[in-house]
Amino acid sequence: METTPTMETPMIANVTCLLNPPVRMGAAPPGFVRDIPQGRCGQQFHSRYRDGRRVHKAARAIERYMWDDVPRSAGDRMVNVAGQQMERPTEYSAVNLLKDAGVDAERWNRIPDEATIKRTVEAIEARNIRVIIVDTADEALQAVIDLIPGGAEVMNGYSTTLIEMGFDRVLEENPKGWRDYHAVITAENDTEKRHALRRKSVAAEYFLSGVQAIAETGEFVACDKTGSRTGAWPHAAAHLVLVSGANKIVPTLEDALRRCREYCLPLENQRAQRAYGIGSYIGKYVILDREETDGRVTLILIRQPLGY
Template identity: 55%
Template sequence: MSRASQFSAVNLYKDVVVDAESWNGIPTPDVIDITCKAIEKRGTKVIPVADGNEALAVIEKLIPPGSEVMSGSSTILIEIGLEYYIAGGYSGWNLLHAKINAEDDSVKRAEIRRKSVTADYFISSANAIAQSGEIVACDAGGSRVGAWPYAAGHLILVVGINKIVPTLEDALSRVREYVFPLENVRAMKA
């Protein structure tokens, strides 16, 4: 993690009972390789990076200036510095999130929100990845996962290797036993 925020899991553990050790293990290089190959076999390109700084650098290279970009709410995107990069005006991207926040008319804001899932580039994260290649994400309002299946021109997922688990059932358990309790605390603090 490059930059822990007030909403990073490590800063929420004191407020919630979760088994962080069980759900945040660092897999072996072999498990990482097996998982990456399984994801790619399902048609998704994987770009392994060493850390958050490298992840941000890859995103910067993948998205051309002027591109329409939307990002789903995600702590990892804060941690790698994406929000700072965007807020600082460094990207040169056409930022739909900024347009949503700037629109006072609720009807127009809703229209921009609907359009946001069809952005040229949608940046998001996931809650768990099974070694068999299934990527699991849950979202209360649909702002992240609505873009995933077909809507966004390009989907960029930034996901830590700590989210790799053996099976799809384990991925769903990670969401129920670890992610939901943390997200509940995070939402109350936000």
């Protein structure tokens, strides 16, 4: 389970709640840029960032990613930066939480055989969800980079999988000139404005998220404490890009829900206690059963154990 804290409360992973109607593709959310307080964007970053994610460059990112300042043609070329990245366990990766979480990793964190992966991919695609299957985290990172066009509006929910892939470094360097919604949210020191920006962010042009469980029958399950991220899942985001290790594949939808409770939650609870000094719980679930809009949802599935 993968979460992002605010100053006020820690969160668990991916959850559901439709907060705003979709924003027109290519358009900035109303009031998004003009509401950013200039001259304050460098304050309090360390209190809202963790796991070595982008901090020191976030203030410069605000100016660099302003909607009107990024030409649409910038970065439309193929950028091969994935080869420079390595999957990298963090302090809060599963391997560093398992001992204290008391979970059954043998049951819930194994890579299925190739026949099972193939069957699962076919079931997902039958639900109108595109699948890109890769062997390594580096290949997954390159697939993400290739998928999102230059100058696009990008938001991501906190994801251990994305961090282990090296996506945070790519987002910090931003070779394709993406308009980084998360950097602007983090730069906002006013609590009310920050919450408003976070609510609008679920309607980003491209929203990236991890996954808690995938059933062999094709359903995706995500869970979260507050629901701050998976509001993008059902409808709000114009494009939803999900990344997942094959270790999250389980036989049935019921098993997927059990994986959330018996594996993801104990690990997330350990992470939350270490990071924020407070435990966590599952407040909301979202199940992605089928996608109505062609081409809206893409899963990048990695034949490696990533995230939890």
